[in-house]
Every structure is written in structure tokens, then in C-alpha cells.
Amino acid sequence: MSFTQRFFTAILPKRWAEDMRAESLAWMMRCPCGFERSVWEMGGIRWKARGNPKRLITCPKCGQRTWHSVYRSTQTPP
Ligand SMILES: [Zn+2]
Numbered sequence: 001m002s003f004t005q006r007f008f009t010a011i012l013p014k015r016w017a018e019d020m021r022a023e024s025l026a027w028m029m030r031c032p033c034g035f036e037r038s039v040w041e042m043g044g045i046r047w048k049a050r051g052n053p054k055r056l057i058t059c060p061k062c063g064q065r066t067w068h069s070v071y072r073s074t075q076t077p078p
């Protein structure tokens with residue numbers, strides 16, 4: 001877990017922390033190269049959130065700093 005994840009897991013009630021983790025795992029980040037991984041696996045948290053933002057991060061697969069689409073895994077990728 002990243003520092004942020006450990007911090008929130010420590011301060012939140014267990015049930016909320018589990019909900020936060022489950023929801024962060026359901027949100028995916030997708031690189032234009034096709035690589036995708038959940039927000040939680042990338043060390044982030046996305047909880048009680050809506051919309052499809054873009055995040056400028058370095059892709060672990062292609063090594064490029066690209067705009068990743070964030071979408072819920074239950075939606076079709078944009
Ligand atoms: Zn990539």
C-alpha cells in the first residue's frame with residue numbers, strides 16, 4: 001500500500017476502509033497504449049467519486065508520461 005492508502009486505512013473505521021479499497025479497485029486507469037490497472041494498484045484512492053477524469057502519470061508498461069483515462073470497471077472503457 002502507498003502512504004496515502006495506509007493513512008486512510010488507519011484512520012477510517014474498518015468497514016469504511018474496506019469499502020474504500022473495494023471502490024478504488026473497481027476504478028481503472030487506462031493508458032493510450034492499452035495498459036490498464038486499478039487505481040488502488042497504482043497506489044491511489046478513488047472513493048465516493050463520479051465522472052471520468054484524466055490523470056497524467058507515467059505508464060509502467062510503455063514508460064511514457066501519458067494521460068490515463070479513469071473509468072469504473074463496470075462501465076465500458078472510453
Ligand atoms: Zn502505456
